[in-house]
Amino acid sequence: MDNNFTYRQINLAPPQMANWIEERIIHNGLWVFNEVTSSVGENVDANDQNILETHQFTNTYFTQEEGPGHNLFGEIAQPLLWMLEKETGLVVDGLVRIKANLLNQHPEFTKDNYHIPHIDHGSNHCVSMVYYVNESDGDTRLFDHYVEDGPFDMKMIHSNTPKKGNALFFQSHRFHASSNPVDSKSRCIINFVFSVTPNSLEQFLAKG
Numbered sequence: 001m002d003n004n005f006t007y008r009q010i011n012l013a014p015p016q017m018a019n020w021i022e023e024r025i026i027h028n029g030l031w032v033f034n035e036v037t038s039s040v041g042e043n044v045d046a047n048d049q050n051i052l053e054t055h056q057f058t059n060t061y062f063t064q065e066e067g068p069g070h071n072l073f074g075e076i077a078q079p080l081l082w083m084l085e086k087e088t089g090l091v092v093d094g095l096v097r098i099k100a101n102l103l104n105q106h107p108e109f110t111k112d113n114y115h116i117p118h119i120d121h122g123s124n125h126c127v128s129m130v131y132y133v134n135e136s137d138g139d140t141r142l143f144d145h146y147v148e149d150g151p152f153d154m155k156m157i158h159s160n161t162p163k164k165g166n167a168l169f170f171q172s173h174r175f176h177a178s179s180n181p182v183d184s185k186s187r188c189i190i191n192f193v194f195s196v197t198p199n200s201l202e203q204f205l206a207k208g
Helices: 015-026 071-088 198-206
Strands: 008-011 032-034 056-063 092-104 126-132 140-146 156-160 166-171 174-177 186-196
Touching: 008 071, 015 071, 015 186, 056 071, 071 092, 071 186, 140 166, 166 174, 186 198
Parallel strands: none
Antiparallel strands: 008 166, 032 056, 056 092, 092 186, 126 166, 126 186, 140 156, 140 174
């Protein structure tokens, strides 16, 4: 896998499936309060005036260390991975982490703000997929730096608006950031981090 893989987005879940996922997760999920969206220590660009950190709610479905940790792994996360294979031909050969994130409006947050840019995994062999649970604002921002470049003096290369049922994926060692909704009541996503077979990725990227 090389650095030419910037990002891809697809319509992943059919409408009725997307509606059921939204109802199941947002209205019937169990959420854990987190004071921050990312624990990155001192690796923050103090010159980036758009960074504004807020709290968020999370629900972890799978970790590499403990495996499946929630019934929604089997109900929602695994079926979405099967849909990914069906729609793209990508073959997942290892899971790192799957968790849902829920963000609400914040009084200080504007459409220019985003959370602290971070990576999901340090290896360029892993892919991150953001599945959008509901229709909202609160874009996902992608930056031009990878983990080896560091988080300073980055340029944003893509801003992706959530659309229910859609998925955005990119290499896990690319810096990216979430953002709170300003117009919508809430923004909910499922974050997948996994590896895929090299042949399936090569064939997918060759499709353009």
